[in-house]
Amino acid sequence: GNSVTQMEGPVTLSEEAFLTINCTYTATGYPSLFWYVQYPGEGLQLLLKATKADDKGSNKGFEATYRKETTSFHLEKGSVQVSDSAVYFCALGEAGGSYIPTFGRGTSLIVHP
Amino acid sequence: SAVISQKPSRDICQRGTSLTIQCQVDSQVTMMFWYRQQPGQSLTLIATANQGSEATYESGFVIDKFPISRPNLTFSTLTVSNMSPEDSSIYLCSVERSGYTFGSGTRLTVV
Numbered sequence: 026g027n028s029v030t031q032m033e034g035p036v037t038l039s040e041e042a043f044l045t046i047n048c049t050y051t052a053t054g055y056p057s058l059f060w061y062v063q064y065p066g067e068g069l070q071l072l073l074k075a076t077k078a079d080d081k082g083s084n085k086g087f088e089a090t091y092r093k094e095t096t097s098f099h100l101e102k103g104s105v106q107v108s109d110s111a112v113y114f115c116a117l118g119e120a121g122g123s124y125i126p127t128f129g130r131g132t133s134l135i136v137h138p
Numbered sequence: 139s140a141v142i143s144q145k146p147s148r149d150i151c152q153r154g155t156s157l158t159i160q161c162q163v164d165s166q167v168t169m170m171f172w173y174r175q176q177p178g179q180s181l182t183l184i185a186t187a188n189q190g191s192e193a194t195y196e197s198g199f200v201i202d203k204f205p206i207s208r209p210n211l212t213f214s215t216l217t218v219s220n221m222s223p224e225d226s227s228i229y230l231c232s233v234e235r236s237g238y239t240f241g242s243g244t245r246l247t248v249v
Contacts, residue, residue, distance in 0.1 A: 059237055068230070069181075071139070071237040114180065119234055126171060126238055130180040 027052040031115050031129035038136050044102040046132045048089075048115035051096065057119035058082075058091050058098040063112045063131070072100075072113070107136045140165050140233050144241030151221055151248050158217045159244045161231035166211035171232040172204070175243070181230065187214050221248045 032047040050058065060072040060082070073082030078093035087102045098115060112133050118126035141164040151157050161170065169188055173181040185193040185206055193206040207215045218225050226248045231241045 057237075061238075068242045069240045071239070074237050116238070118238065125183065125186065126232070126234075127183075128181045 027056070027117060027124060027127045029115050029117055029127050029129035031113075031132050034112075034131075034133040036132060036134050038105055038134070040107055040136055040138055041104045042136075044100070044105045044109075044134065046100040046113055046115075046134070048098045048100065048129060049096050050098065050115075050117050050127075052117055052124065052127075054124075055093075056117040056124045058089070059116040059118070060087070060089055060098070060100050061114040061116060061128075063114065065111070069114065076119075105134070105136045107138055110134055110136045139237065140167060140235040140239045142231060142233065142239060142241040144231055144244060146244055147242060148245040149247070151246065153222050153248055155221055156217055156219045157221065157244075157246060158215050159229055159231070160215050161213070161241050163212045163233055165235070167233040167235060168211070169234055170208065170214045171234075171238070172206065172214075172216045173230040173232060175228040175230060177228075184216070184229075218246065221246075223248045 028051045030049050057076045059074045061069045062072045073084040075082040075091035081090045089100045112131045114131045115129040118124045143162045145160045172184040183196050184199045185195045187193045187206045187208040189208045205217045229244045232238045
C-alpha cells in the first residue's frame with residue numbers, strides 16, 4: 026500500500042536558520058503531494074501542494090519540489106521564524122479520489138529566538 | 139477550498155456511552171474522511187464516507203464501533219460507540235477540495 030515517511034523530530038533551530046524536513050513516499054502512479062502544518066492547539070492547515078512531477082509548491086516562504094525519481098517531497102525554508110514552530114505533516118492523496126489520503130507521522134519544529 | 143463546521147469541539151463522556159460527531163460542509167463533496175489523532179501522533183484514517191453507500195473502513199476499525207452516516211453531499215456523522223478510555227482522542231473530518239480541508243476537530247475524553 027501507499028506510505029509516507031518523514032524524518033523524526035523534534036527539529037530544533039535558531040531563528041533565521043535554514044530548514045529542511047525530509048519526506049519520501051511509496052505509491053504507484055502519480056499522487057498529489059502535500060505539506061500540512063498544525064500550530065499548537067489548532068487544526069491542520071494545508072501549507073502547500075504539488076500535483077505532478079517537478080512541480081514546486083510554495084507558500085509563506087516554504088517550498089517543496091515533487092521529485093518522482095527519488096520519490097521525495099522535502100520541505101524547505103530559507104530563514105525560519107519563531108512563529109514557524111509547529112508540527113509539519115507530509116501527505117499524499119487526491120487525484121480524483123484514486124488515492125486514500127495517507128499522512129506521515131509528523132515532524133515537530135521548534136524555533137528558538 | 140471548502141469550509142467545514144465540526145461539532146462538538148470537545149466533550150467528556152462516561153465509559154459505555156456513545157458520542158455522535160457532526161460535520162457540515164459549505165459545498166457538495168463526494169468523499170468525506172474521518173480520522174483519529176492521538177496526542178502527539180499522526181492522523182489515522184478511520185473510514186471514507188461516500189454519499190449513498192456504506193462507508194469503507196480501514197483495518198482496525200469496524201462499523202459497530204464507529205458507525206457513520208452520510209445522508210447527503212454536505213453532511214456526515216461519526217458515532218463513537220460503547221466508549222472506553224482508549225477512545226480518548228481527537229476526531230477529525232476532512233474533505234477533498236484542492237487538497238484536504240479539515241474540520242477543527244472534536245477532542246474526546248472518556249472517563
